[in-house]
Amino acid sequence: MKFALLQFPISAQSTENHEQIKRAIFEAKRDGADVLVTQECALSGYPPIEIGAVADIDFELQDAAFNQIVDLVKHTQITVFLGLIRKFGDKAANSVAIIKPSGEVFYYDKRALWGWDAENFDVGNDFNGVVEIQRIRVGVRICYEIRFPEYFRELYKEQVDVAIVSLCDVQQEFDANRYSIIKSHLVTRAIENVFTVISVNSTTFEQTAPTAVIDKQGNLVVEAERNKKSITYFDYEKTEHGFGAKGCVTYSNKLLGL
Template identity: 25%
Template sequence: MARSTSLVTVAALQMVSSSDLAVNLLRAEGLIAEAANGGAKLAVLPENFALFGRQRIFDLAVQEAASGDLQSQLAHLAAKYNLTLVAGTIPTPAPDGRVYATSFVYGPDGCCLGQYRKMHLFDADVADAQGSYRESDSYAPGDDVVVLETPFGRIGVGICYDLRFPELFRQMFELKADIVVLPSAFTRSTGWAHWLPLLRARAIENQCLVVAANQGGVHDAKRQTSGGSVIIDSWGRVLAEAGLGEVCILADYDSAEQNALRLRMPVAQHRRL
């Protein structure tokens, strides 16, 4: 039986990244290759996929501003494996001396479709070994909502802590997003409590596919991430879900089914606020 033209295979790539850039890139390519071999046309890497930990983020940001070497490698991987690649996050310089957590998106021809800078920064106290997180010490917030055109639909990009702010995703919905991607590095404490319910809510209320790629393991003595990378359809059904560890999960996105749901239940037309 012929495959429906409305179906596109998508992938969330879960990593346990370290402070070793070269090793992280090799592992990322392995997962991208696995996604491509599974027929994926969209692959999403997690937040901090290339470099986990803050020791070298400023050096990498300066390097990227000067040479763009990592961005060139990511563009090459998208073209090599003929897919749209949401390249997790990498640090890029901010005017005030901090860095942005920037997610670059590359098309299957290797061209950069656009970039999103993480808008909401995780300044919180958490009951884990690290205890306190102050992203704003090192990171500057982005300002722009980003929805990008791709060969199979419009993609809205969020990053990790953005998930807790539904107004951001509603703006993506207003910009006609069909798919929302969320590279993340959720702490184990917060992730195991809130990750899946929040992701299902974002999918249901915006009637869109959600592809959320998380970090999932032990990174050092103080930092553990929650895993559970997941693909959720517009009805809130979990199509694929990871546990812990490095893994590629795959699922089919059915644009025809999603569009039919939006017609049957026209939430966009019913809004009053």
């Protein structure tokens, strides 16, 4: 199964973000991808870093753009993991919309809400973020959740093959130490859960987390060029666990009482 990892700088004009995502879907389709993954809040921008506030979002305009993307997914038959801020009632959630080729949409809402997130976002549903695509189980988590192994243990229990992490982890100045720490989180989540981890980060400012692919042994398979708008491709093939991975599974199951 071929993944396309889209990283790009957010525009103050939401219509430009929409156009970039549409172009990426067409490009991914042309290049034979089955799945397109975007960064956190790719359609709306992540406030207050990339846009000022949730109140700055024209949700009527965004909903129209989102519906066009759903139609495009149905046309191209590519599954899309799309970061956005969604409204439910008078509240908002930081979500990844999983748009399937049938047009069906599932929303995974960020649960690790701290600081600004806690003041502005809520969790609107209890969807666990796991879908099946071509018999491959794929789960999604959002940004700050990478810090907590418990969120990824949930995916392990769901027998996920690939975990996607959608990020907006950027700063005005590069922080090599932070970049290294978050990359190490990605590696650890892959090794301890014996699954492939795919991360996609924004390029609006200096990236402090990578757009990358880590395999279940903890090997860095793919890493996009830092701070550059790009689509990076990765061909995933499900393989049998090796000796070390079987040991991880054996003791993980024992410790988790599975």
